[in-house]
Amino acid sequence: VALRRGMGLRPLLGRRLPQRPPAAFFLLPLLVYLGLQPWVTSQRLPDGDEPYYLLVAHSLAFDLDDDLANNYAAGDSLRIVERRLEPQPGDPTGSGGELYSRHNLLLPLLLAPAYRWTGVAGAQTAMALLAAALCWTTLRLARHYFRARPGPVLVAWLFFALLSPLLL
Numbered sequence: 001v002a003l004r005r006g007m008g009l010r011p012l013l014g015r016r017l018p019q020r021p022p023a024a025f026f027l028l029p030l031l032v033y034l035g036l037q038p039w040v041t042s043q044r045l046p047d048g049d050e051p052y053y054l055l056v057a058h059s060l061a062f063d064l065d066d067d068l069a070n071n072y073a074a075g076d077s078l079r080i081v082e083r084r085l086e087p088q089p090g091d092p093t094g095s096g097g098e099l100y101s102r103h104n105l106l107l108p109l110l111l112a113p114a115y116r117w118t119g120v121a122g123a124q125t126a127m128a129l130l131a132a133a134l135c136w137t138t139l140r141l142a143r144h145y146f147r148a149r150p151g152p153v154l155v156a157w158l159f160f161a162l163l164s165p166l167l168l
Contacts, residue, residue, distance in 0.1 A: 002032045006158040013150035017143040025139050029161040030132035037124060040168055045081050046120070049103060052088065054080045054115065056101045056108035057123055061116035066108075069099040080120055135161040 005028060012022045046054060058079065059071050068087070071077070077085035092100045101108075110130065114122035138160060142153045160166065 002028065002162055003158060006154070006162070010151065010154055013154060015148075015150070017139075017147050017150050017153060019140075019143060021136060021139045021143075025157070026132050026136040029135045029166070030128060032162065033128035033131055033167070034125065036167070037121075037128060041121070041124060047081075051077060051081045051085055052101055052103055053107055053111070054120060054123055055085060056103065056105065057111040057115040060105075060108055060112040066100055066105060067094070067098040068101060069097055072099065131166045135166065 009022075009024055009028065012024060055068060055071055055077050056066060058076050059066055059068055063070065068091075072085065072087060075084050077083070087099050088102060090102045092102065094100065111123040111126050114126040116122075118125070135157065139153070139157050142157070146153050
């Protein structure tokens with residue numbers, strides 16, 4: 001259905017890709033991501049680096065710092081996954097016993113407000129918004145390289161937007 005709807009957006013691109021793609025190119029992926037979110041989150045727990053990013057978001061949202069020592073000690077990771085997280089090899093430590101994540105702070109900073117208001121589900125919704133924004137921006141970037149080829153760009157955009165990793 002999403003693929004068919006996406007192909008139906010072709011007339012919005014015109015003969016040459018517009019400088020700013022219409023909002024539909026943000027809204028279609030966003031609706032797909034939000035529609036799949038309950039199923040995806042019920043089928044799999046956060047894994048890989050995701051729990052660590054969420055733990056940093058938790059620390060930023062509730063402790064207003066990025067020191068994870070107290071979060072590891074309190075078992076705050078149990079709000080995110082069904083096991084206690086431990087510091088990862090290579091995580092930096094401070095002189096006063098602080099533990100910091102080796103992951104960049106930008107994503108947790110973006111997720112922290114949503115995490116504060118509605119927990120993991122809010123952070124995942126923020127991720128859906130970021131993924132949809134990435135899709136829209138990618139289409140806008142394509143204009144610089146393939147301005148006169150809106151059809152093939154639309155197909156590439158649909159694959160990008162509707163396949164992993166953005167879809168999940």
